[in-house]
Amino acid sequence: MPLPTPDQFRAMIEAAAAGRFAYPAVNVTSTQTLNAAIRGLAEAGADGIVQVTTGGAAYLAGPAADPVLGARAFAAAAHELAAAAPVFVALHTDHVPAEKADGFLRPLLAESAARVRAGGVPLFHSQMFDGSTLPLEDNLRASARWLDLAHAAHVVLELEVGVVGGAEDDVDGTRAEPERLYTTSDDLLRTAAALGAGERGRYLLAATFGNVHGSHAPGQVRLRPEILRDGQEALARARPGARFDYVFHGSSGSTVAELEAAIGYGVVKVNLDTDAQYAFTRAVASHVLDHWDGVLRVDGGLGDKGAYDPRAWGRRAEAAMADRVAEAAEQLGAAGRSLA
Ligand SMILES: [Zn+2]
16 A cells, blocks of 8 residues: 555544544654554554654664664655555654754755655655744744645644653653643643644644653653643634644553543544564563574574574564554554555
8 A cells, every 4th residue: 555645644634533543653763663563553454653753763874873864764665665554654753853853854844845746745744843842932933834844845744832751862851840741721722823723734733741751650650631631622612613633642651541531632643662662672582582592602502593583583573563553553443444
């Protein structure tokens, strides 16, 4: 199945909002983890999203360590590999902080705009601008400028209002004031005033409600998904018929009840990173522990090529991560609902 067109991607978002489900958005850092994510979505019969952070993109670029190069290489591989899947796989770039946005978003959006002008599809279906470290008015002013550029390239913009706690790649929310982890209805109405509610270009909104990147001991994170409901109600009062399409960052370790509440209040994209990373690496550890005398050349022995061939542990790792992605698709209600 070719990747969704921009219209088909918008139809995916509409279907999720109308059907009260959400897409898993799986962070990947290699073609192995990309294939694992595609496989998990296909196994679940779910459409979904694969995404890279700027740090993941820099890693993908190998010795060049250039996030733009890595993002372009990722997109090129994904356009080929995802086309073989029976479901729609959309491509996204995750957090880019304000100070890095010019060097990352601008060239990628320019390339998408050129591709669209030539009758093709954009490089990415959506891209995030994370201005959450800026004062809100500055964040919204910058987000509105990026929305114009993204819209012109047929790309959906994701922006963040509030701060996600914890740390992930270039994003460090570990020192955020606790109250900044929670968006307010007033913040959300100011967002709609600055960016519209879809008429100036579609955007996805990472409105924070206590989310934290990474995994945490039970009780350490206090999610308040009702913040999302209150924001929808405030928006509907201000603009009848309008809605926010929310994104849930830091989902790893959340309870089913928390996920269901957030999706019920309009979350259409749920990022999955930490748990997918762990599933992949846990399987590698199992392989090494199960076959230690094959993966190692012990006491002058030869080891076992069948055990140390990177495909041997790679296949186990991909299968384990695919299972976790399929589980996420089930939990989020996306399984069996592909529009492809
Ligand atoms: Zn995030």
